[in-house]
Amino acid sequence: MNIRENPWLLLPVLLAASLLVGGLALGMGEHWINPLSPGDDMASRIVWELRWPRILTAFAVGGLLALAGAWFQVLLGNPLAEPYVLGVAGSAAVGAISAMALFPDAAWVMSIGAFIGAWVGIAVVLAFAHLGTARLLLAGVVLAAFWGAVLMLLIALLPERGVVRAYAWMMGDLSNSLLPGWSLLLAWAVALACGLLLSLSLDKLLLGEKHAEALGVDVYRLRRQLLLLASAVTAIAVTAAGTIGFVGLVVPHLMRLLFGSLHRSVLIASAFGGGLLLIMADSAARMVIAPAELPVGVLTAMIGVPVFLWLLLRRTS
């Protein structure tokens, strides 16, 4: 049996890999803790109150980002698209940093600010949804630049202590998500299911809009659905963990190289693969300079980019 032809065969493999990586990540840290019998109270609390929710969050956020990346890539017909391509991360960051500037004492307002900011960004992008792909992409790039400028303005006005927190958020942080891990996992499952329902239409969209339409796809409706779905998923991921780059760009690519381009395989593999990559990156981020932590977004880039380049070279040779 061939995994490329039957993507459901991926599921048990990916589930097993997730349990293994999750279990290992639970135990890893400054001191190794066996997550099945954590021993004394302190270790038990570290595992169940700190690491377990964080691993769930990492898995769901990584999977959501990878799914959003896969969707944006086919929506924009451009394999270099990523979840933040239309400026959603920028508007979320503006929301988060403004909230922080207004209420510097409450950490959770950053999440609410990010969520509102992300949806403002989405609303602006949706106004351009009826335009063709090229102009939508152009609008997204210009909007991203605009949000970037607003962000720089905000940071210039912040006190020094705020600047440090702003940068930490912008580089991704899984340690204090306002959204509980189980709710993110639910969002992950719903997003994957929606994606799989659309997978055949998505495959046809790979042939271009005209060809997809000639094959019976209502392209206009599909574009709106995809834009909303991908943006909503990006908004949730950004709200939970700040901006984490490269997962959404690299993971769908890797999965296409490994399992072919049909979306049933790409979406299942990306949802799990993105999650696994982010768990591993976050575990490494906790340990490399322990007891201090690296920003996880830095590590995703450092792991993701070399792997991606290696696969690209291997594929073309």
Added chain:
Amino acid sequence: MMQIQQLSLSRGDKRLFAELSMQAKAGEVVVILGPNGAGKSTLLLALAGLHAADSGDVRYHGTSMAACSKHELAQLIAWQGELPPTEFGLTVRQRLELAANATSATAADIDVALTHMQLQALAGRSLGALSSGERQRAEIAAVMVRDCPVLLLDEPTAHLDMRHQVDCLKLIRREARHGRLVFSVLHDLQHAAAVADTVVLLDGKGGICVGKALEMLTAERLAPVFGVSLQGSGRDLRPLYREYDEEA
């Protein structure tokens, strides 16, 4: 089978032509001729339901196309247009499977189409690894596999070598013999003469002329439209290249 009623088309702000009316029946091959930019491809797109007309109507079996869903149109019409993008690494077989999925074609039908276009050896290759001619053959196979009563072909012989051009033209005649209605944009007058029952000539200035192939494929009719000197008629119709040598 198909009625075009007072169809007027624009591309962007430019009006291409107004009030084209004609009928075509199953088993007929209609060739669309005209200079670049005259609206040949846009006409095909409009017939496929992929381009909105300014006014007028296209009816298949008496039913207005505007009343059909995208899904119903996909059962009725197979359209071949520009080569699809290759960035995402679909294979030739996957390309045909996506086409077949819109109708009730089976894996066996896909193999038949691959064989017809001599693509068996390339079936597992990614589209991006093929030459333009090979990709064009995959597009023709993708149209054939759909088994639709109406075929709309936009320069099906583009990129093809001589052998596959001949194969492609034979295939067009064969599909017509099997009772399909074929519209094809062609540039080569000999190709047009080889397959056409009817010719639609767009002159690029808004003028349209529809007629039997024998009457249409003459030097008198085509030379002024294309702005070249032609000699002969029907299958012998060809440009006078020697005249250009003398000019130079």
